[in-house]
Amino acid sequence: MRRTGAAVGRLATDVVLPAGDGPFPAVLIRTPYDRTRHLPEARGWARHGFAAVVQDVRGRFGSAGSAGSARPAGSAGEWRPYAHELTDGTRTSRWIRRQPWSDGRIVAAGASYAAHCALVLALDAPRDARPDAVLVAVPALGAAETAREPSGVERLSARAGWWAAHGDRPDSDGTALAAALAADPGLLTHLPLVTLPERLGRELPSWPALWRERDRGRPVTRAAGATTPLLAVGGLHDHFADDTAALWHAWGGPSARLLTGPWGHGLTAEPGPGAGPAHRVNLGELYVRWARRALAGDLAPGRRGALALGGADRWLPATTEGAPYTPELILLRGSAFTADPGHPVRSDDLAVPREGPVDRCLFATRPLPSTLDVVGPARVRLRGTADTPSADWAARLVALLPDGNAERLAVGIVRRDQPPGVETGFAVELGRLARRLPAGTRLRLEIAGHHFPAHARNPHTGEDPVTAVRLTGSRREIVPAGVRLDLCVLPSPPAPVDPAMEVLR
Template identity: 25%
Template sequence: MIVERDVPVPMRDGVVLRADVYRPENDALVPAIVNRTPYDRSSPLIQLAAIEPERVVDAGFALVCQDVRGRFASEGEFYTFFADGEDSCDTVEWAAAQSWCNGAVGMAGRSYAAAVQWLGALERPPHLRAISPIVTGSDYYDGWIYEGGAFQLGFNVFWIWLMTEPRSVNKLDEVYRHLPLRTLRVSDLAWARLYAHWLAHCTDDYYWRSLSINRRYEQIEVPALIVGGWYDVFLRGTIENFVGMRERGGSDDARRGQRLVIGPWAHGSTYGPYPDHSFAPFAPHDALDVADLQLRFFDRWLRGERNGIDDEPPVQIFVMGENRWRAEDDWPLARARETSWFLREGGALTQEGPGSEAPDEYVYDPRDPAPTIGGPTSLPSKMMKANSGPLDQSRLGDRDDVLVYTSDVLEEALEVTGPLSVVLHAATEGDDTDFVAKLADVTPEGQALILAEGVLRARFREGFDRERPPEPGHAYEYTIDLAATSNLFLPGHQIRLLVTSSSFPRFDRNPNTGNPLGVDEADDLRAARQTIFHDAQRPSRLILPVVPR
């Protein structure tokens, strides 16, 4: 294998980015795979996070690993996403022009290194043939920096510290509790500016629209092998990219060539091959050679090999509970039936709708928020254990500010595969607040293992383009997006829905004041009484896609 270090790659504005190139020793022209990362392309673990160089070269490809603009050896100023479209395009075209390349180029990488693939594909580089984005979003407002209008404090601060003070990422408890948010000390000036801009643009405005992938699928003309996890923080965007490209992709190849793989995995660390690890309930059944899938995909689209991929179902999902992989013809599943499970008095969850029932109430106090316990997160570890995935939510049910609704014990298995949502009819005494919903699978032993979680900030109940403050005491309908899952609730298990107003530190604490984001200090926080209605006129409900078996 030939390895060239610190190769200069000039951008259209004269800035020089640096790359390492791995390629076969023979003189044959080969396709190139580009990986662009902000996490130090010279680290062997970072290379593995995209695709293993040795496997790429053994398969007859070249691999170009590049530091993005302003990171490590590359010149320029780092600012998330804004330069990455043009820089990815220029890097693809540079690779195609090299004497060792046959002119066909793909891209690979995960998280940020996956985001730059979509942004680059939007520029339509003439020699880009395919991409393989792993665990990334479709929109950098809703589903990345924000979720349901709430600031994704846990992920955002974790990411900043990972990039600026990596030795302190497991000591963030006090950082998360800092108020007001706008005065959080960020040691690196570039990241301090980014953090300030994220807070300043708290609606889905021009700042975010200029970057969105989901508004521009028609501009993307290449197939994509899209990989995600049921416990990934970017799950909803991962799925939206697949569905959007199948419907609106900019070429026949793009629409027909989309492939989706979702396992029972979380976002993982930045380092090592994806997935980094398995969660105990699913191992070893979730084992999958993602690199092999990528190389077959690139054989098809960078070499034109008719290797059978075109004839295979485009979707592979891992069905949790049953713990097996299954191929599907599309997403969402056409045979899934949208089924309502109604919140009922006494904490019941039934398919029978309510009649005349009294509402449930709780007091949400942002000075004592309900904690994040696992789920689709990207947070620092707690007590040396990952704070993501199928963790037990039982202790949340002991809190006075968490409502719990549980079905009867299931006599037969029930498969839920597809998009999830909760419709709440609710009122708050605050001038603003959040509503959080969590779906869990309750085992016969009493563990409530989380499957999905969603949030909606009250002021964004009608959309994220502008704020519409709620009237205190007035009941509104709130639709909370819980992304998706695939889970077989086994006989003897129960379905559980938890409703509260915080999941901290995943989401910032809503101070209930209605003030602009980030200005409230500790003394400004105030408690608010929340009312959840579940009667015939206001039927709060969990909506599950049930798959007949």
Template identity: 25%
Template structure:
């Protein structure tokens, strides 16, 4: 079926109506306002557009001369009637671009529930997925060219409403930034749910490799082979332990071999080129300064793996005076895309995409504040006009001998002491309760077992005599020595309840050898400053604050082999001893941004 002979629009089935209404109820959305039709279409991408793509593989489009490729898509058109029974136009057009197919469950939360509330939705598959023509799916590489071409084609159609927006989470959020970077005309709103704008910074920004993309590529490869009976997020969670084993390469293999073993087939050419530094993925940082006049909603979770990039997006848009909303809830990557987010997303469309005279605007409750933040300690929502941690007071806590965390230096200058642990890459310190892409991430996992391990240092306060509310990014300064330069540092701050159970609040990671911070044996300790992830958390009276220092967090980050060999191809492993100094002029400490 070509773009010149589109299939006719079809009505919703009775089963679809029931499913959509149950889904809307589960999301907490207001009731449906209309029915809608469903039409399978093909979107032509002319050669002048896909020639701009960074892929170099030959297309296999359905056109005989292969001068275009075609993207599979579904158009959801609402059937709106006035009180007099006259047909009414949609409230606006929403474009959604996805690599995960066009069927259930994705279509429900990204298209059908909005079509049933007055919005026309064009749900388009990415190149090489869901029946779209073109080369194999190459994440990020084609999204700028294909997204802008799709937007241009959409705006030329008779059914286009003259105003459009985009929505979606994770990769679908990335696709919004990519499309907006080249197609801004008549764009009114973006709804960014837990999405990145810079894949390289996310994967290699610490100097070590975050293997979430390995897990994701494995899930997508299984999906393409028909070997995945679970959607990608569930597949990634199900196979997380296996990935940790494969990337550890216990048999003496390299990381490259371990990745191939996990994925179960030859590594995709684009992925091999990306991880070896032969090719860069597109970066959409510049678009943050280009979306003038576009209202942007950013939704994140305190346990989401893209939290840092979400904060960067908000800060840059806010700095430029853009219309931007920020919601950060007690969620992980998947739960950030749940019911409450869907409610805020619909309200954002009603506020910024729907016409000024639309009935939905009269019924719309005003957003209480541009910024809504969940305090993980008090378990309550905070409403703010803007995110501002500049008024926070730096409260210093010192890492002392015998695992103590105190507000004064207990060890005098003449009695400066040290604590040590050994990191063994053959048995790397495991990831417990950290943010990843898998479905289960986001639970407040008990990380008490991590503090009890021999390959970490743990420093804990006495029970607090008053609440301590932290808002911002904690900073840890360690006077630190390693037995040889090739080492990593993993630091987290946890909340310890009165019953001894602890949960991580903020974390940071750095590969020392990659960033020039390695210290040879015998070298005098110097401070290494590590900025942890942003948080809002009230440590309640009677709880304790804990700092955990480790040499790894496998498999949130791929272990450091300690050999200094190439990250991808090295096979030698070598243990490293970490030493942290206390007291005197070498007083390792934690700085907490505390607000009243």
């Protein structure tokens, strides 16, 4: 195994080659998170016969002009998230194919932002630069997808954390937001949100530009024209879970595989509620086996994959979906409530206040008489009014388990702009569930006007929440009989599958 430093243009690049003379297929990982952190992964690929090429994206780490970098002196350009990945990835792909150790075949791979780098290369590069297969984990499809929900509501805390850690700087500080919050617990409450960089104490010119990105859905639309095999890996507890599944559904290449486990953004390193021993998949080994079959053309055509059933320690085919199920909801309180941005419903707290002003509408089911396997999309349908011209409606579904624990199952949020006081009916999509709920579980449904700090507070005035400097309360009324929770439940215990077999066949 041999490691060499290289410069592709002005981009710092490490190449780890297998033992032997080659030539070899290559795996390309372009990352903003420091290429040296990927060396164990690169060595793993090399041990299995792949040339691993790991590169710092423009303006980051060794590609930022710092002393001692493995490239010619001089700036490689400023770090502008999502701006240069197609251009730089194209140049790198062509460079790989000219190397004597390359057999011309490339797998573009990556997780989170690095998955975005792989995707734009697969979808938008000229044909001579496109990879032969693409492997994406928890993919950040694009700026608009990461910044907003499909309904347009702003994802605040996740984006603030990422930009504080990585935005407009040549290196990273993963503790930046936590340190700032420790110094000022109300950091995310200060207005306007667009001036957050001032409170962080450094320049972040790309922060306001992020919120001007509204063209959501383009990567998924372009996926229909894909020409390469895809392996998409996601976590049911990851904020990009729905985007990962949508990419798989839309993929037009010769084969598409999906692996979705009970994990967070860190996948198997971040197991979530319901994760069991069967869900501890060796992803590195699976990636290698899939890449070999993808490059050899040995994958069956079409969409396949595996979906973990949380709480049951088993896997199901990725296409599994239950029959419609609508549990009876009992109104506990709050058919009329006030969404007060000064005291918003917190996204990081499942407790429901027993005293004080009513800040949400609260429903619950009776205890489940038997175990339910809830698999498929979930949504809330409701009828309600707001006395403000703009209103967010957040729906949170919580499982109150027989052991006394509360587990968040799903959250959805939509923005409604309409004349004050006009009653309308609409749906709040909660995403896809895959969870075994034991007998005795009660479901709690909360409907509120905020889900903060995960999402920015709607000022209720019709102004942009990112630039608004004034917030006002919003009085809400919900028609209890018009509230319905739609779930999908498997009619009988499912037959398990082997996730590796589903991904590799």
